[in-house]
Amino acid sequence: MVNMGGYKADNGFKSGYLLHLENALKEKIPNSGILGKPHIESRIKTMKKDWQVVYDMVNGTNTSGFGYDSSTHSVTAESAVWDSYIQVHKEAGKWRNKIFPHYEDLCIIFGKDRAQGNKAKDFSQMEEDANNEEQSEQLTPLKKLENSMNQAILGETEVQKKASMVIPEISKMQSLSAFDRFKASRKIMCDPETVLSFWNLEGEDRENFVRFMLEE
Structure with a gap:
């Protein structure tokens, strides 16, 4: 046994x-x-x-x-x-x-x-x-x-944690209108891979990524 x-x-x-x-x-x-x-x-x-x-x-x-x-x-x-x-x-x-x-x-x-x-x-x-x-x-x-x-559940837990931080991070991007900030947040949070891509970038690259998502 x-x-x-x-x-x-x-x-x-x-x-x-x-x-x-x-x-x-x-x-x-x-x-x-x-x-x-x-x-x-x-x-x-x-x-x-x-x-x-x-x-x-x-x-x-x-x-x-x-x-x-x-x-x-x-x-x-x-x-x-x-x-x-x-x-x-x-x-x-x-x-x-x-x-x-x-x-x-x-x-x-x-x-x-x-x-x-x-x-x-x-x-x-x-x-x-x-x-x-x-x-x-x-x-x-x-x-x-x-x-x-x-691995799957740990990965999902990490993505969920990062997804919850997307809105506060995008709210700092004052060059975007309130509508665009809301739209980008919703679009990024709906896809786990996009969430990870968002957090893999820093500073200006992250904001450029948000603008790219808005144009898709």
Whole structure:
């Protein structure tokens, strides 16, 4: 029997799976209020759904031209390939020019059945199957899922913190009208990557970035 900080990988794996992830996240993000149900369970379903979209692009039988760049953590394809694919698969558009850093870890967690031509396992199936694996094999996908969850939620927490600081920062830009300050704040805060870009700049470059966003 393998003990992981109070979590036992035995026949109680299924009932303790969400609880283990909940406790692991509490260590990383104290007082976050994140619970196994509904928060972590919902996050896992969302991660699986996003992974399925990317996996089907990269590995689909009728999707030649797509690849995944491990160094940039993003889907690669020529513009014409993207344009054609998105016309039919609109849900894939969000991954154009956007990183998906946990893709390879999620391939280990969800990919076995997908590679065999079946639907990716839902959460309860993944838990159930883990009971039938060797203990050493159980720990790898569990730890990878835990690490992916930690990184994703920590990243989201940091973005939310920075997003909350956008309005006070833009309010200092008195060369902009009140209307433009409000418009720019709203536009920047609605996209996590734009929030990070905003805070990666300083001084005049940051204000120029705001003006650029207003002109888009």
